[in-house]
Amino acid sequence: MASRRLLPLLAVLVGSLSGGCGDALGVNGEAVGEMCRAGEELFCRCQNGVAATKVCDDDGYGFGACGPCTLPEPEPEHPGAGGGGAGGDGGGSVGGLALLSACAGNAECESGSCTMGYCSHTCASPDECPSGSACVRFDGATQACMPLCAAPSDCDAFGHGSDCGYAVAVDGAPTTACAEWPGLQLPPPGTKCAADADCNVGHVGVEAVCSVAGACATGCHAPSDCPSGKTCSGAGAVGSCV
Numbered sequence: 001m002a003s004r005r006l007l008p009l010l011a012v013l014v015g016s017l018s019g020g021c022g023d024a025l026g027v028n029g030e031a032v033g034e035m036c037r038a039g040e041e042l043f044c045r046c047q048n049g050v051a052a053t054k055v056c057d058d059d060g061y062g063f064g065a066c067g068p069c070t071l072p073e074p075e076p077e078h079p080g081a082g083g084g085g086a087g088g089d090g091g092g093s094v095g096g097l098a099l100l101s102a103c104a105g106n107a108e109c110e111s112g113s114c115t116m117g118y119c120s121h122t123c124a125s126p127d128e129c130p131s132g133s134a135c136v137r138f139d140g141a142t143q144a145c146m147p148l149c150a151a152p153s154d155c156d157a158f159g160h161g162s163d164c165g166y167a168v169a170v171d172g173a174p175t176t177a178c179a180e181w182p183g184l185q186l187p188p189p190g191t192k193c194a195a196d197a198d199c200n201v202g203h204v205g206v207e208a209v210c211s212v213a214g215a216c217a218t219g220c221h222a223p224s225d226c227p228s229g230k231t232c233s234g235a236g237a238v239g240s241c242v
Helices: 002-016 152-158
Strands: 041-045 051-055 133-137 143-147 163-168 174-179 208-210 216-218
Touching: 041 174, 133 163, 133 174, 143 152, 143 174, 152 163, 152 174
Parallel strands: none
Antiparallel strands: 041 051, 133 143, 163 174, 208 216
């Protein structure tokens, strides 16, 4: 089963070694589309655990190094300014927690807003959000800076209601971010992918895998891809949960 998960990556490698132009070729000689959009930034995690980003290569078939991987400088302690900030708890001083820090209340954050377990603020464009976050429209109206994630565990610090879910940032780029989503948020079938994790966003038993063609599909590669009580048929490039 593991070999099937490697097929999209092998397809990209074969294409990159075959001349460097046009589509990459799959294991059967078929054209495989780009695995990412040139210049697109995706979440990654450094070996030292620091959240960072990686940038899609100009040819769309791979990513640059994950970074920056240096630990952030500690925020200096200082007394808050009087009067409270927008969305604050009312009247008190504003705290010193930086954006994306875990928080329990508005007054703890420099921004004056503790949204869904982390310090945040509203945004209109990606450049208004710090590295490691994206400007995402959450409820159809509110746009806020949300921390990026690769799996549900990346959101544990923000409370039990926070989960890693698929979303489209305000600039149209697909992303995965921590939020108190109303339900499971997964990339729709047909979304480009390089591994199963790109489709199940770290969730198990959700019947979402990456096909040989490099697109998210409903089905399974292993029993763990299926809900409890079902197993994977293993038939074809993408099996069925039965």
